[in-house]
Amino acid sequence: MGATVAIAGASGYAGGELLRLLLAHPELGVGTVTAHSKAGDRLIAHHPQLIELADRTLEPTTAEALAGHDVVILALPHGTSAQVAAQLPDDVLVLDCGADHRLTDAAAWQRFYGTEHAGSWPYGLPELVRKDGGKQRDALPGAKRIAVPGCNVTAVTLALAPGLAAGVVAPDDIVAVLACGTSGAGKSLKPHLLASEIMGAASPYAVGGVHRHIPEIQQNLQLASGGAPVTLSFTPTLVPMSRGILATVTAKLSGDAGSVRAAWADAYADEPFVHLLPEGQWPTTAAVLGANTAHVQVTVDEAAGRVVAIAAIDNLAKGTAGAAIQSANLALGLPETLGLPTTGVAP
Numbered sequence: 295m296g297a298t299v300a301i302a303g304a305s306g307y308a309g310g311e312l313l314r315l316l317l318a319h320p321e322l323g324v325g326t327v328t329a330h331s332k333a334g335d336r337l338i339a340h341h342p343q344l345i346e347l348a349d350r351t352l353e354p355t356t357a358e359a360l361a362g363h364d365v366v367i368l369a370l371p372h373g374t375s376a377q378v379a380a381q382l383p384d385d386v387l388v389l390d391c392g393a394d395h396r397l398t399d400a401a402a403w404q405r406f407y408g409t410e411h412a413g414s415w416p417y418g419l420p421e422l423v424r425k426d427g428g429k430q431r432d433a434l435p436g437a438k439r440i441a442v443p444g445c446n447v448t449a450v451t452l453a454l455a456p457g458l459a460a461g462v463v464a465p466d467d468i469v470a471v472l473a474c475g476t477s478g479a480g481k482s483l484k485p486h487l488l489a490s491e492i493m494g495a496a497s498p499y500a501v502g503g504v505h506r507h508i509p510e511i512q513q514n515l516q517l518a519s520g521g522a523p524v525t526l527s528f529t530p531t532l533v534p535m536s537r538g539i540l541a542t543v544t545a546k547l548s549g550d551a552g553s554v555r556a557a558w559a560d561a562y563a564d565e566p567f568v569h570l571l572p573e574g575q576w577p578t579t580a581a582v583l584g585a586n587t588a589h590v591q592v593t594v595d596e597a598a599g600r601v602v603a604i605a606a607i608d609n610l611a612k613g614t615a616g617a618a619i620q621s622a623n624l625a626l627g628l629p630e631t632l633g634l635p636t637t638g639v640a641p
């Protein structure tokens with residue numbers, strides 16, 4: 295086994311998924327697992343799926359408990375992860391699944407999160423395509439700090455970025471609507487997540503330009519469009535499934551409708567985890583469950599003059615834990631795909 299990985303926030307959903315994926319990784323081993331209110335409990339009491347870790351106990355989340363590992367992955371609430379990260383040595387690879395280090399614009403952070411900005415780290419979405427043809431993965435080899443993207447952000451970004459980079463869609467009128475599963479909201483008790491509220495209902499939330507993922511999506515799409523300002527309307531809807539995100543993104547066609555599909559095909563031709571589906575086949579969340587895979591499709595709505603791009607991901611896999619491990623592979627100089635599943639578990 296190559297490197298050892300400590301997981302902070304191991305009792306939560308992202309922590310559990312990180313551990314599931316690490317158990318199948320040939321070069322990364324599971325080190326200390328920490329929690330907060332559940333510290334002292336057996337890990338398996340909160341993650342019965344992790345039978346191979348049945349002997350592990352959750353430790354309190356302290357810098358001391360996280361010391362002595364090659365890699366630390368923080369699956370903690372916003373704010374907490376920045377506090378913990380600040381106590382970790384510079385030579386340890388730290389990946390933050392929370393939002394604290396994703397935004398480069400401190401004013402945008404202040405506006406959407408209302409706290410002091412902790413600063414920005416290299417952003418862990420390797421497939422994010424730039425206008426100049428480069429990709430975000432170029433920033434990751436050798437990095438010691440990586441900000442793992444928000445799950446909704448990954449879905450919307452992967453859906454539309456190729457069109458902006460190729461100039462076949464305009465950046466000034468982007469509309470993204472998204473269906474997402476309940477595990478995206480974390481494991482802590484919240485009244486709107488009670489089974490009786492969720493079952494049989496689709497419930498929009500953070501409507502009207504207030505979702506905190508808006509500046510992060512804009513940051514990514516602006517990179518793809520070569521710096522042009524991005525205008526985005528974003529509306530998520532909670533649907534009764536535990537995992538999965540389906541993002542439908544539309545933008546004005548700018549240029550030749552005939553060159554739209556090629557923009558996506560070129561951007562994702564060599565990507566191991568992002569797949570443009572055969573024409574006429576649409577992404578579904580079931581097809582990517584448990585996999586570090588994004589399925590994407592694109593078409594032109596000629597009558598509306600708009601491009602329609604759809605992406606499906608598993609919020610806990612490609613949306614968080616898989617993304618973290620993919621970026622860790624790159625940072626450590628391992629093959630990018632090592633240990634990561636690409637096949638979903640549908641139906």
Ligand SMILES: NC(=O)C1=CN([C@@H]2O[C@H](COP(=O)(O)OP(=O)(O)OC[C@H]3O[C@@H](n4cnc5c(N)ncnc54)[C@H](OP(=O)(O)O)[C@@H]3O)[C@@H](O)[C@H]2O)C=CC1
Nearest residue numbers: 303305306307308329330331332369370392445478480481
């Ligand atoms: N769920 C998802 O799909 C995604 C999550 N993320 C991000 O990943 C991070 C973890 O999310 P998720 O696993 O869903 O959340 P959960 O609520 O499921 O888990 C949160 C974890 O953080 C611990 N924790 C809570 N408060 C504190 C504290 N004050 N100090 C130390 N540890 C604390 C909890 O410990 P305990 O249980 O012991 O109290 C638990 O282990 C968040 O930043 C989230 O935004 C990012 C993308 C997608």
Ligand SMILES: CC(=O)N[C@@H](CCC(=O)OP(=O)(O)O)C(=O)O
Nearest residue numbers: 392393444445446474475478479
């Ligand atoms: C269903 C649900 O509530 N989903 C969450 C996704 C959280 C996420 O992606 O994580 P970060 O908070 O780390 O950005 C939301 O939309 O806020």
